[in-house]
Amino acid sequence: MTTRPIRHFGDPVLKAPTAEVVTIDDDIRSLVRDLVDSVELPGRAGVAATQIGVGLRVFSYNVDGVIGYLINPKLVELRGELEEIGEGCLSVPGLWFPTPRHPYARAVGIDLDGQELVVEGEGLLAQALQHETDHLDGMLYLDRLSKEHRREAMKQVRESDWF
Secondary structure (H helix, E strand, O other): OOOOOOOOOOOHHHHHEEEEOOOHHHHHHHHHHHHHHHHOOOOOOOOOOOHOOOOOOOEEEOOOEEEEEEEEEEEEEOOOOOOOEEEEEEOOEEEHHHHHHHHEEEEEEOOOOOOOOEEEEEEEEHHHHHHHHHHHHOHHHHOOHHHHHHHHHHHHHHHHOOO
């Protein structure tokens, strides 16, 4: 089991859009294993490759006991009005803010065999799909906060012991 350390806010890899996976080889299989191992820890709903320092379009998720991954995910459907949902991030430890998210999301990607994989759901799964896809696009949940919440979040980041 390889649990990789999580990169924190301020690390440039978290703000860089990721590259598509072109070839599924041993390196990609190892990356997926590391992402799955890393998301299995308690309190984790998702880990994006950028969070472990890899600029490739891959993430893992762990919602309601279901652990999985997507390679080259794309959000293909978001449904429902945006709702502010309490959200945190492993890359911004200790902070929790209302973040606008759609209540339903469907993502399409591929698995390690190159076969299409569809992951869809409501609630926490929808939130995780949106959150992790944002990571792969070079965004943190802080980027989605209202001005007021973002101002408070940045204040807390500056005051944190990890920044």
